[in-house]
Amino acid sequence: MRILVTGGAGYIGAITARHLLDAGHEVVVLDSLERGRREAIDSRATFVHSAVGDTSALDAILPDCDGVMHLAGLIEVAESQREPGAYFDANVAQPVRMLDAMVRHGVCDIVFSSTAATYGEPDEVPIVEDAPTRPINVYGASKLMFEQMLDAYGAAHGIRSVRFRYFNVAGAWPDGSLGEAHDPETHIVPRILQAMASGQREFEVYGDDYPTPDGTCVRDYIHVEDLIAAHIRAMETLDPRDPAKRQRVYNLGIGRGHSVKQIVEAVRRVTGHAIPTETGPRRPGDPPQLYADSARAQRELGWQPRYTDIERIVETAWRWFKTHPEGYIEP
Numbered sequence: 001m002r003i004l005v006t007g008g009a010g011y012i013g014a015i016t017a018r019h020l021l022d023a024g025h026e027v028v029v030l031d032s033l034e035r036g037r038r039e040a041i042d043s044r045a046t047f048v049h050s051a052v053g054d055t056s057a058l059d060a061i062l063p064d065c066d067g068v069m070h071l072a073g074l075i076e077v078a079e080s081q082r083e084p085g086a087y088f089d090a091n092v093a094q095p096v097r098m099l100d101a102m103v104r105h106g107v108c109d110i111v112f113s114s115t116a117a118t119y120g121e122p123d124e125v126p127i128v129e130d131a132p133t134r135p136i137n138v139y140g141a142s143k144l145m146f147e148q149m150l151d152a153y154g155a156a157h158g159i160r161s162v163r164f165r166y167f168n169v170a171g172a173w174p175d176g177s178l179g180e181a182h183d184p185e186t187h188i189v190p191r192i193l194q195a196m197a198s199g200q201r202e203f204e205v206y207g208d209d210y211p212t213p214d215g216t217c218v219r220d221y222i223h224v225e226d227l228i229a230a231h232i233r234a235m236e237t238l239d240p241r242d243p244a245k246r247q248r249v250y251n252l253g254i255g256r257g258h259s260v261k262q263i264v265e266a267v268r269r270v271t272g273h274a275i276p277t278e279t280g281p282r283r284p285g286d287p288p289q290l291y292a293d294s295a296r297a298q299r300e301l302g303w304q305p306r307y308t309d310i311e312r313i314v315e316t317a318w319r320w321f322k323t324h325p326e327g328y329i330e331p
């Protein structure tokens with residue numbers, strides 16, 4: 001297949017593109033490079049330096065494509081609260097122009113990176129896909145809106161979609177050659193590594209008085225390789241003849257949570273370095289526990305996460321961090 005990977009210069013998109021290429025697919029990467037890194041783009045891919053809402057770029061790319069993996073977007077919760085317009089533009093308005101271009105060119109299949117932030121504060125864990133979606137920030141709302149657009153375009157134009165609601169994605173390509181380098185970095189594993197590498201900054205734990213076993217927030221960490229394996233299965237199994245499979249939603253997590261303190265401890269064990277921490281106040285809107293019920297993805301896609309040990313996830317992140325100075329970007 002020839003697949004358009006939007007956001008293919010970003011953390012997850014670059015690893016996705018490399019996996020698709022390794023599996024024998026052709027890949028076109030579309031990325032504005034607002035956040036990603038040009039050097040992360042696989043040299044075997046065709047790169048189009050453009051925004052998702054650039055209709056003339058899409059009109060040139062899509063006639064030759066069989067499907068779209070849509071990973072581009074803005075991803076920072078706090079930034080989304082400060083700059084809602086930018087988030088609704090990047091995560092909703094521009095991707096709608098892409099859907100229109102897909103309709104124009106008869107490209108019907110899209111796999112979309114959604115998020116557990118669409119659920120907001122859940123009534124219970126583990127979270128199932130049918131749980132109420134009540135996002136509590138602009139980021140989650142923008143992702144949910146695009147899911148709703150996919151329903152509408154499915155009904156009106158026959159667009160088939162798979163939306164993956166990711167929990168916390170972590171880790172790197174197993175040999176450490178591709179990994180996470182957001183700027184600023186808000187994700188916990190690279191933030192702990194950055195604090196450790198700085199040698200002077202402490203890693204701030206946001207609250208240790210939650211109703212969890214050690215008082216810190218519990219989240220579901222899924223390795224990026226496991227995440228992408230589900231995407232590739234989904235893209236290869238979208239079945240145009242089965243209406244029940246036209247709009248699918250799957251949680252992607254390992255189904256188990258780790259606390260902030262457990263992650264700090266895993267990084268300490270893997271790296272052999274002390275991790276200085278300080279406890280700050282809770283962040284508004286941080287639920288005590290979030291973890292996924294991913295039984296649907298396991299059942300329907302025949303998918304299983306392979307990295308269920310947090311230390312193995314951290315090991316790959318550490319391998320990437322040690323060898324790539326850009327992993328040390330100061331937050």
Ligand SMILES: NC(=O)c1ccc[n+]([C@@H]2O[C@H](COP(=O)([O-])OP(=O)(O)OC[C@H]3O[C@@H](n4cnc5c(N)ncnc54)[C@H](O)[C@@H]3O)[C@@H](O)[C@H]2O)c1
Binds near residue numbers: 052071
């Ligand atoms: N990383 C996680 O833990 C996580 C969790 C849940 C969901 N997601 C979703 O997964 C996707 C990828 O996340 P990531 O961590 O790789 O993010 P990232 O920031 O590393 O990559 C996003 C890429 O999209 C590009 N981009 C942003 N807006 C664009 C636009 N309008 N047009 C073209 N390119 C644009 C950026 O330049 C960047 O290369 C995002 O959609 C995110 O919402 C990620």
